[in-house]
Amino acid sequence: MNGNEIAAKDDALFRSIEYTGKNFYYAVGIFVTVIAFAAFLYLGQIISGLGVTGMAQPVSWGFYIVNFVFFIGISHAGTLISAILRLSKAEWRRPITRMAEVITAIVLAIGGLHPILDLGQPGRIWHLATSGRLQSPLLWDVTSITAYFAASTVYLFLPLIPDIAILRDRGTKPRWLYQFLSWGWQGTPKQHKVLDRTINILMIGVIPIAVSVHTVISYIFAMTVQPGWHSTIFGPYFVVGAIFSGIAALLIVMIVFRRVYHLENYLKEIHFSYLSILLLIMSLLWFYFTFCEYLTTHYGNEPDEMRVFFYKFSGDFAPYFWAMIVCNFIIPVAILSNKKTRKIKGILFASFTVLIGMWLERLIIVVPSLANPRLGYPTGIYIPSITEWALFAGGIAVFMLGFLLFAKFFPLISVWEIQEGRASSIKEVAHRLRSYLPDELEEDDIKKALH
Amino acid sequence: MPRWGMVIDLNTCTGCGECAAACKIENNVAIVGPEESDMGRTMLWMDMLTEYEGEYPDVKIRYIPRPCLHCDDPPCTRVCPVRATYLNDEGIVAQIFPQCIGCRYCMAACPYTVKSFNWYRPEWPDTMESALNPDVSARPAGVVEKCTFCIHRLQKAKEQAAAENRDLRDGDYIPACAEACPTKAITFGDFEDPKTEVSRLRRTARAFRLLEELGTEPKVYYLYEVE
Amino acid sequence: MSSKTIKFLQYASIAWIWIFVLSVDIWIISLLIVARRLHDAINASVGIGIIAIPLFLLIASALTYVFFGLQKHREVDETRHGSL
Numbered sequence: 001m002n003g004n005e006i007a008a009k010d011d012a013l014f015r016s017i018e019y020t021g022k023n024f025y026y027a028v029g030i031f032v033t034v035i036a037f038a039a040f041l042y043l044g045q046i047i048s049g050l051g052v053t054g055m056a057q058p059v060s061w062g063f064y065i066v067n068f069v070f071f072i073g074i075s076h077a078g079t080l081i082s083a084i085l086r087l088s089k090a091e092w093r094r095p096i097t098r099m100a101e102v103i104t105a106i107v108l109a110i111g112g113l114h115p116i117l118d119l120g121q122p123g124r125i126w127h128l129a130t131s132g133r134l135q136s137p138l139l140w141d142v143t144s145i146t147a148y149f150a151a152s153t154v155y156l157f158l159p160l161i162p163d164i165a166i167l168r169d170r171g172t173k174p175r176w177l178y179q180f181l182s183w184g185w186q187g188t189p190k191q192h193k194v195l196d197r198t199i200n201i202l203m204i205g206v207i208p209i210a211v212s213v214h215t216v217i218s219y220i221f222a223m224t225v226q227p228g229w230h231s232t233i234f235g236p237y238f239v240v241g242a243i244f245s246g247i248a249a250l251l252i253v254m255i256v257f258r259r260v261y262h263l264e265n266y267l268k269e270i271h272f273s274y275l276s277i278l279l280l281i282m283s284l285l286w287f288y289f290t291f292c293e294y295l296t297t298h299y300g301n302e303p304d305e306m307r308v309f310f311y312k313f314s315g316d317f318a319p320y321f322w323a324m325i326v327c328n329f330i331i332p333v334a335i336l337s338n339k340k341t342r343k344i345k346g347i348l349f350a351s352f353t354v355l356i357g358m359w360l361e362r363l364i365i366v367v368p369s370l371a372n373p374r375l376g377y378p379t380g381i382y383i384p385s386i387t388e389w390a391l392f393a394g395g396i397a398v399f400m401l402g403f404l405l406f407a408k409f410f411p412l413i414s415v416w417e418i419q420e421g422r423a424s425s426i427k428e429v430a431h432r433l434r435s436y437l438p439d440e441l442e443e444d445d446i447k448k449a450l451h
Numbered sequence: 452m453p454r455w456g457m458v459i460d461l462n463t464c465t466g467c468g469e470c471a472a473a474c475k476i477e478n479n480v481a482i483v484g485p486e487e488s489d490m491g492r493t494m495l496w497m498d499m500l501t502e503y504e505g506e507y508p509d510v511k512i513r514y515i516p517r518p519c520l521h522c523d524d525p526p527c528t529r530v531c532p533v534r535a536t537y538l539n540d541e542g543i544v545a546q547i548f549p550q551c552i553g554c555r556y557c558m559a560a561c562p563y564t565v566k567s568f569n570w571y572r573p574e575w576p577d578t579m580e581s582a583l584n585p586d587v588s589a590r591p592a593g594v595v596e597k598c599t600f601c602i603h604r605l606q607k608a609k610e611q612a613a614a615e616n617r618d619l620r621d622g623d624y625i626p627a628c629a630e631a632c633p634t635k636a637i638t639f640g641d642f643e644d645p646k647t648e649v650s651r652l653r654r655t656a657r658a659f660r661l662l663e664e665l666g667t668e669p670k671v672y673y674l675y676e677v678e
Numbered sequence: 679m680s681s682k683t684i685k686f687l688q689y690a691s692i693a694w695i696w697i698f699v700l701s702v703d704i705w706i707i708s709l710l711i712v713a714r715r716l717h718d719a720i721n722a723s724v725g726i727g728i729i730a731i732p733l734f735l736l737i738a739s740a741l742t743y744v745f746f747g748l749q750k751h752r753e754v755d756e757t758r759h760g761s762l
Contacts, residue, residue: 049570049572049592051571055570056491056492057492057493057566057567058491058558058564059491060559060568061555115554118554119552119593120551120555120568120569120594120595121552121593121594124550124552124553125552127552128532128533129705131534131712132533132705132712133531133533133534133709134718134722134723135719136530136531137530138532143706144730147733147737150699154740154741158744161748176684179681180691183744183745183749184748184749188751188752190751191747191751191752194744194747194748198740198743201740205733205736220556223530224530224559224560225526225562226560370559373564374563374564375662376500376502376503377500381490537716
């Protein structure tokens with residue numbers, strides 16, 4: 001098998017790697033500028049202390065923790081969705097899984113570093129290594145995020161090996177990189193067997209890890225006795241929100257890069273339609289969880305809980321709360337449940353509102369509970385400072401830069417899986433279909449049906 | 452092993468705030484500027500809670516001096532990722548400033564909101580800089596701090612008792628707030644010893660604790676005011 | 679870059695993954711010891727340890743299995759261009 005011949009058909013997938021336009025450098029320049037600005041302000045924060053943020057007492061957690069939860073949530077796009085699609089043998093997954101996995105790896109790294117931005121003494125982070133305590137939910141986070149990061153990078157890398165080998169065989173530069181990373185892949189049947197077996201093990205293993213990560217993040221809040229946080233529903237609520245925002249992020253990335261790299265042949269309307277139905281389901285599920293969470297609080301009518309409740313429903317945070325409901329539920333349901341609006345543009349718009357809505361949700365979970373402590377304290381105020389906004393923008397810029405650089409070196413769509421799909425999946429699906437049906441179908445019937 | 456605790460009589464407390472002031476000076480608590488203070492960054496180990504009961508014009512104002520309540524089952528120590536805060540053998544919830552990484556999880560977990568954070572490096576007016584208490588360590592920026600029941604005074608009292616070759620007596624160890632209170636509303640002592648004044652007071656019918664229903668078992672008791 | 683160097687780098691990266699995974703596991707074990715010393719909630723710590731320690735080993739094993747599996751099942755045709 002020669003990669004050159006096989007891949008010729010899919011040249012479009014290599015264009016981003018082998019051809020570098022001016023726009024690429026402009027984009028990198030912009031992102032690097034944003035990151036540099038954020039890094040500069042962060043340096044200021046290290047030098048003078050967390051006073052440069054808008055945090056105070058009692059709102060002692062702000063954007064950094066909000067963004068931590070938000071970014072880690074987005075990271076569920078990837079591995080979880082791609083693992084579930086692979087596991088359920090959804091054939092339409094083929095051009096999607098890679099992008100989902102890349103999002104996971106990059107965003108997880110960004111999100112995982114956010115608690116460090118939040119530390120008053122980041123230089124003492126090694127105390128976690130020498131005298132960390134596993135009974136603190138923060139340590140649960142450190143462990144599960146490390147595990148998820150390790151698992152999801154491996155899960156990104158393994159299905160990438162055959163593609164790297166194709167790049168190596170095409171002679172793409174830097175050659176040593178592809179030689180180094182392709183691990184001697186030649187596409188022999190036995191090599192395929194080894195790879196497939198490992199991917200299968202990993203895709204099953206990665207699902208519980210992904211679920212555990214966001215469950216454990218919710219535990220940071222749920223394990224305290226604070227009003228608005230101490231809730232048994234938080235684990236699944238966070239996981240659902242994470243998958244929800246993850247799908248939205250995946251859709252945006254798919255739409256943007258389809259346009260930039262002209263991948264219309266690979267990412268078709270049907271892919272967006274299927275994924276957006278998943279988004280719609282998650283929207284309904286998210287609303288169901290939100291409804292459960294707040295109805296129980298309201299009916300219970302516990303005074304401290306109600307203070308937080310009304311702070312969200314009609315108090316200072318009401319604009320954000322209702323914006324969240326509109327962004328996460330009303331707009332996506334309105335757009336996505338209608339076949340006429342469930343087009344690329346509509347999906348893009350709905351995905352954006354979902355991202356905004358989910359970010360608001362994280363804000364609404366973190367701040368109001370802190371702003372309304374028990375006892376006779378005045379209500380806290382939180383106005384994020386320029387440093388916090390800059391680091392937020394910096395986080396997004398790191399993601400975009402990371403994604404762009406990945407696309408510069410590796411194909412964003414799994415070439416070999418597309419080829420495998422072309423070569424064998426029609427037959428495979430036909431056989432699978434036959435096994436579903438009540439009557440015995442002959443090969444001829446299948447052939448007839450196909451034509 | 453003694454278990455140190457405090458009883459605050461709300462009947463004799465006038466809400467003058469002397470305890471809060473004495474605490475600030477005793478423990479080298481940083482003084483923040485008015486702008487920072489408006490943001491909510493005032494640092495008070497001993498705070499004065501004001502509770503309003505009823506509607507105007509029939510308002511009753513209640514002042515509640517609030518140190519750290521030194522819970523026997525503290526929600527803050529449980530969540531600390533590096534054991535920078537812990538319950539010591541004598542029931543004091545202690546802070547280890549050089550160990551704290553500044554994640555502020557304990558602040559978020561404390562239902563009484565007693566903890567303060569050093570948002571900047573602590574500063575004092577020039578005249579006060581020379582009057583800092585040498586017994587209390589200065590904190591760097593970025594660590595959490597709170598009332599320690601003036602644990603340095605316990606150290607001193609123990610050394611004094613050892614030098615005089617005797618056991619610690621009731622009244623040997625008194626935090627700055629209790630010492631400064633002009634109406635003697637704050638009593639401090641050993642809960643284990645049934646003969647101490649605090650042990651007697653905390654068993655009276657007027658005694659209550661803040662947010663008792665949370666099961667944190669605070670060791671600061673209050674006595675209801677009588678009409 | 680010569681194929682020898684690349685080969686060396688490949689083995690080095692596998693070794694590095696094992697170093698990473700083993701150090702994470704050693705870290706978790708040391709946290710268990712800390713938890714015992716400080717009388718923390720030991721059952722929670724053990725629970726986390728039981729899941730996390732084998733998990734990291736599994737991840738590293740999967741990678742190692744793939745690496746050596748791919749090396750073993752190569753067609754012995756070193757003349758082919760870029761067959762590393």
